[in-house]
Amino acid sequence: MANEFVVPAIVAVTLVTVGIGFYGLRLARTTSDFLVASRAISPTWNAAAIGGEYLSAASFLGIAGLVLKYGVDVLWYPVGFAAGYLALLLFVAAPLRRSGAFTLPDFCELRLGSRRLRILATAFVIFIGWLYLVPQLQGAGLTLATVAGSPYPVGALLVAAVVTANVALGGMRAITFVQAFQYWLKLTALAVPVIFLALQWQADGRPAVTPPDGPTFRVATTVVVEHRATLTLPDGDVREVRPGDELTFAAGDPVPDVSGVATDAGDWLLPSAAGDDDRGLFATYSLILATFLGTMGLPHVLVRFYTNPDGAAARRTTLVVLALVGVFYLLPTLYGVLGRIYTPQLLLSGQTDAVVVLLPGAALGEGLVGRLLAALVAAGAFAAFLSTSSGLLTSVAGVISTDVLGRGSVRGFRLATVIAGGVPTVLALHVSGLDVSQVVGLAFAVAASSFCPLLVLGIWWRGLTDVGATAGVMVGGGAAIGAVLVTVVGPPLSGWPATLTAQPAAWTVPLAFTVMVAVSMATRRRAPADVAATMLRLHTPETVRL
Amino acid sequence: MAKQLPDVGSGGAVPPPRRARIVLADITRQDSRAERTRAELAQQTQVGEALVRGLVRAQLALALRLSLVVAIGLGGLPWLFAIAPSLGRTTVAGVNLPWLLLGVASFPFLIGVGWAYVRLAERNEQDFTDLVQRPER
Numbered sequence: 001m002a003n004e005f006v007v008p009a010i011v012a013v014t015l016v017t018v019g020i021g022f023y024g025l026r027l028a029r030t031t032s033d034f035l036v037a038s039r040a041i042s043p044t045w046n047a048a049a050i051g052g053e054y055l056s057a058a059s060f061l062g063i064a065g066l067v068l069k070y071g072v073d074v075l076w077y078p079v080g081f082a083a084g085y086l087a088l089l090l091f092v093a094a095p096l097r098r099s100g101a102f103t104l105p106d107f108c109e110l111r112l113g114s115r116r117l118r119i120l121a122t123a124f125v126i127f128i129g130w131l132y133l134v135p136q137l138q139g140a141g142l143t144l145a146t147v148a149g150s151p152y153p154v155g156a157l158l159v160a161a162v163v164t165a166n167v168a169l170g171g172m173r174a175i176t177f178v179q180a181f182q183y184w185l186k187l188t189a190l191a192v193p194v195i196f197l198a199l200q201w202q203a204d205g206r207p208a209v210t211p212p213d214g215p216t217f218r219v220a221t222t223v224v225v226e227h228r229a230t231l232t233l234p235d236g237d238v239r240e241v242r243p244g245d246e247l248t249f250a251a252g253d254p255v256p257d258v259s260g261v262a263t264d265a266g267d268w269l270l271p272s273a274a275g276d277d278d279r280g281l282f283a284t285y286s287l288i289l290a291t292f293l294g295t296m297g298l299p300h301v302l303v304r305f306y307t308n309p310d311g312a313a314a315r316r317t318t319l320v321v322l323a324l325v326g327v328f329y330l331l332p333t334l335y336g337v338l339g340r341i342y343t344p345q346l347l348l349s350g351q352t353d354a355v356v357v358l359l360p361g362a363a364l365g366e367g368l369v370g371r372l373l374a375a376l377v378a379a380g381a382f383a384a385f386l387s388t389s390s391g392l393l394t395s396v397a398g399v400i401s402t403d404v405l406g407r408g409s410v411r412g413f414r415l416a417t418v419i420a421g422g423v424p425t426v427l428a429l430h431v432s433g434l435d436v437s438q439v440v441g442l443a444f445a446v447a448a449s450s451f452c453p454l455l456v457l458g459i460w461w462r463g464l465t466d467v468g469a470t471a472g473v474m475v476g477g478g479a480a481i482g483a484v485l486v487t488v489v490g491p492p493l494s495g496w497p498a499t500l501t502a503q504p505a506a507w508t509v510p511l512a513f514t515v516m517v518a519v520s521m522a523t524r525r526r527a528p529a530d531v532a533a534t535m536l537r538l539h540t541p542e543t544v545r546l
Numbered sequence: 547m548a549k550q551l552p553d554v555g556s557g558g559a560v561p562p563p564r565r566a567r568i569v570l571a572d573i574t575r576q577d578s579r580a581e582r583t584r585a586e587l588a589q590q591t592q593v594g595e596a597l598v599r600g601l602v603r604a605q606l607a608l609a610l611r612l613s614l615v616v617a618i619g620l621g622g623l624p625w626l627f628a629i630a631p632s633l634g635r636t637t638v639a640g641v642n643l644p645w646l647l648l649g650v651a652s653f654p655f656l657i658g659v660g661w662a663y664v665r666l667a668e669r670n671e672q673d674f675t676d677l678v679q680r681p682e683r
Contacts, residue, residue: 271627328651541671
């Protein structure tokens with residue numbers, strides 16, 4: 001049942017991306033145009049570009065999949081992804097723009113004058129960037145496999161190649177136009193189908209999302225299992241399934257309980273309660289902390305702020321971004337909820353990330369409208385992979401070209417782009433078992449435990465020293481990276497150790513702040529002599545001409 | 547008019563004065579007190595230092611106050627749902643309250659806080675600018 005509109009839609013998105021990239025290239029005449037878009041982009045354009053860059057595979061596909069699987073507790077993901085921009089607005093946006101730093105390593109050197117800290121920050125930017133790039137490329141591979149039946153490496157390689165070429169040739173100016181276009185495409189690709197889905201739901205007699213007897217199959221369904229799981233059938237039988245198993249259900253059959261999935265209506269519908277689920281509550285708060293504070297430490301987010309003309313514009317841009325992503329995040333939840341009714345088989349197959357792509361076809365049938373909307377959603381998903389990967393690649397290539405290759409030239413930037421794009425592509429081709437949303441969540445945790453304390457204390461506290469900052473980033477960020485490695489490649493854990501490593505932010509963020517403050521106070525004499533001048537530069541409004 | 551002016555190069559006629567560019571901002575800048583305050587800021591004198599410290603403190607206090615609003619307004623929710631499970635079962639228009647609060651209401655709330663911050667932070671900066679430009683007031 002291949003949908004003949006999907007491939008043309010994906011090709012169109014890719015061509016438009018490349019096309020706008022080359023249009024931008026024609027406009028980019030100087031190195032300044034190329035790297036920072038000559039710092040002359042209006043707040044609205046810039047905000048749409050930041051929003052377009054930010055809404056990744058995790059936002060477009062992952063949130064709906066998590067809502068389908070786990071229910072109300074994961075609504076903290078969209079809330080936190082949006083709230084991260086509020087934290088950025090409150091503590092970082094205007095001073096960072098006034099500092100004139102283009103990247104996080106720039107900020108370190110400018111504020112603390114330490115080469116060693118600059119190298120450490122560069123390493124963290126590259127680690128976070130690659131940790132975030134791998135799941136984007138994987139999402140592309142899996143989506144193309146789901147909607148067009150292509151082998152997994154095709155989608156990953158396609159996105160990697162398009163993005164690397166576009167960033168290397170078009171640079172930052174082109175990327176701004178591409179990203180802004182992709183924000184609106186992503187919003188449309190979720191908003192238009194949701195109207196049709198809601199009408200269909202009305203026409204079907206408003207079936208209950210959580211029927212008293214648990215979810216049921218609406219039509220006869222054959223499920224191919226993708227992940228190992230334990231099923232509990234309605235008659236009480238327990239059955240182990242492994243990848244490749246086929247299960248057949250008739251219309252009206254109840255969906256069996258799946259291990260690790262909130263199949264039960266109560267678990268799905270209601271938040272975790274105290275007493276019986278303290279670990280759930282800890283994980284929720286840890287997630288809140290990681291997403292609220294992690295956004296400001298993501299390398300591709302910060303690099304954008306430099307394209308604002310001044311600090312006040314940076315602030316207004318951030319507010320518009322907050323509004324744009326807030327509007328977007330209303331939508332994925334609806335897909336997850338409707339997925340409970342129309343695509344319960346994903347709970348069994350384990351491919352919950354595919355719910356956004358499959359829902360239009362499942363709910364509206366294989367008619368013309370259903371196929372067109374499915375193609376629109378697939379195009380939006382590709383916009384998500386392309387835009388976030390472009391932003392990440394631009395920022396990782398930026399630090400590689402200035403800090404590793406040591407050249408600020410356009411040619412150096414192009415070479416850096418190829419390096420920055422090549423490594424995660426190889427990783428994405430070799431590790432295909434990682435969970436998109438989980439890895440993105442870990443990238444937020446690492447950013448929140450390393451760059452967030454560095455930025456917040458660097459901007460607001462005169463007492464920060466280079467030794468304190470280095471120690472804080474090493475201990476806090478190092479602990480978060482350790483947790484990431486244990487979660488991704490370590491042995492399977494259970495109980496508290498599993499919770500503490502899967503959602504580390506609640507202990508690594510306070511740890512980073514504490515170490516940074518304590519060591520800075522112990523090395524008070526190393527505070528930079530020009531701190532007063534730096535503070536003046538960071539906080540003085542542009543209306544006061546010095 | 548211009549073509550009726552005498553030829554400057556010939557004879558001993560006094561050359562016309564160079565054309566002076568007058569920009570409104572330059573006139574304001576001639577205010578000597580404001581000039582001095584700006585110089586104090588730039589030269590890190592104690593007065594300038596105190597002015598900047600005041601601005602930084604005001605902006606930080608504003609940011610912390612608004613984060614407290616968010617910490618209580620949003621951060622209190624998981625705890626509230628945990629200690630009062632009946633709240634989770636309350637439905638409004640057929641939807642459970644936690645879904646409405648998190649899935650819908652939280653976004654306008656965040657945008658509202660952000661909007662208030664931008665306004666208040668710009669007001670702080672305006673106060674600072676007024677202080678620097680017109681120190682006598």
